[in-house]
Amino acid sequence: MNNSLTNKRRVAFLILSGSLAAGIFSTPLGAQTAPAAAAPAQRAKPAWPPAGPAPKNAEGKPDISGAWAPNAIRQNVDMVATGVEVPFQPWAEKIYHERKDAISKDDPEALCLPPGVPRMSTTPYPFRIMQNPGLTLIVYEGGAHIWRQIFTDGRPHEKDPNPSWLGDSIGHWEGDYFVVDTVGQNGKTWIDESGLPTTEKLHVIEKYHRIDLGHMDIEHTVDDPGAYTKPWTFTTHPLLLQGEMIEYICQENNKDVQHLVGK
Numbered sequence: 001m002n003n004s005l006t007n008k009r010r011v012a013f014l015i016l017s018g019s020l021a022a023g024i025f026s027t028p029l030g031a032q033t034a035p036a037a038a039a040p041a042q043r044a045k046p047a048w049p050p051a052g053p054a055p056k057n058a059e060g061k062p063d064i065s066g067a068w069a070p071n072a073i074r075q076n077v078d079m080v081a082t083g084v085e086v087p088f089q090p091w092a093e094k095i096y097h098e099r100k101d102a103i104s105k106d107d108p109e110a111l112c113l114p115p116g117v118p119r120m121s122t123t124p125y126p127f128r129i130m131q132n133p134g135l136t137l138i139v140y141e142g143g144a145h146i147w148r149q150i151f152t153d154g155r156p157h158e159k160d161p162n163p164s165w166l167g168d169s170i171g172h173w174e175g176d177y178f179v180v181d182t183v184g185q186n187g188k189t190w191i192d193e194s195g196l197p198t199t200e201k202l203h204v205i206e207k208y209h210r211i212d213l214g215h216m217d218i219e220h221t222v223d224d225p226g227a228y229t230k231p232w233t234f235t236t237h238p239l240l241l242q243g244e245m246i247e248y249i250c251q252e253n254n255k256d257v258q259h260l261v262g263k
Helices: 003-025 073-077 090-101
Strands: 066-069 127-132 135-140 147-151 168-174 177-183 203-210 216-223 232-236
Parallel strands (some): 147 168
Antiparallel strands (some): 066 127, 127 135, 168 177, 177 203, 216 232
């Protein structure tokens, strides 16, 4: 794990540990009796994520803007292990198992390359969505600290997009769902750390749905006829981020590369 993420988790652990220690040592030994369980009506509700209805944008649609925590680490590591049925073509299944057997030593994300779509949604770093007339922007804290443009001005996809790490994305509303259609990726990304492959034929549809103030669902449909026999789907459940995004540079002080030797 990169030092930046490790340090954030370490700080949270130290704060929690210090708070617990302070509580223990400030109480006389003779007074350390187990507190009575609070009545159900008296139990404090979780402070985060916040409760309340989803805010609306100027069009009356759910406002998906804001900073979000992906909440999808298991899907980022091993999609199949979460119960998703992946309809492999034979060559794709073979390379998938080869990558797993090599302990994912060639994972592009571990080499500080962009994770691509749909893996940008599962990479364990926050992202911020900014919706403007004609254009939605997503800035990612991790995943090579990259940004994404989703055009909503009615334009079609480019006829012959230059293959890129995040592809060509256009968006529109279907009821309360913000639908993003992405093509033109370069086929170099993995869908998870375990090695689900992609090709330049990859076509991804994401459906963003803000359920309430603190929760959002993103349904991802993966259609890559170069690697899979039919489209397949998985859903992530981001939470509104508590706090703000921070600067994170994957290439800075990267200690992982020399240890990615696999087998």
